[in-house]
Amino acid sequence: MLGTRSGEQVSAQIGRMGSITNLTTADFSLSNGVCFNIKNENLAPVTLEVQLAGMADDETVTTQFSSGWNPEIVKRIVKNASLSNLNLKWGY
Numbered sequence: 001m002l003g004t005r006s007g008e009q010v011s012a013q014i015g016r017m018g019s020i021t022n023l024t025t026a027d028f029s030l031s032n033g034v035c036f037n038i039k040n041e042n043l044a045p046v047t048l049e050v051q052l053a054g055m056a057d058d059e060t061v062t063t064q065f066s067s068g069w070n071p072e073i074v075k076r077i078v079k080n081a082s083l084s085n086l087n088l089k090w091g092y
Contacts, residue, residue: 006054014039014069014091023083029076034092036074040065041087049078 014037020028030036035053040046049062053073060078069091 017089017091020077020086020088020090023077023079023086023088024081025079027076027079028090030090030092033075036090036092037069038065038072038074038077039069039089039091040067041089043067046083046086046088048083049080050074051076051078 017039020038022028038048038050045064045066047062047064049060050072051057051060051074053075055061055075060076063072065072065088074090
């Protein structure tokens, strides 16, 4: 298992994966605060407001996620009414 400079555990390989849903109505996070990577299966980049693994619960950053797997280690994606019809996956 690899680690980031801030001490978060990461893996270069994805062993579990699922769909990211309901971003128009609710924040998305995995149970027990498990952190994950985001795979953008859209053709265009997507801008999301996220809480990265090492951030405080009230801290977020807005960043662009390119098509394919992205390197950011995410704890939570903030809901946004304009985020409909996206094809996003989580993985760790």
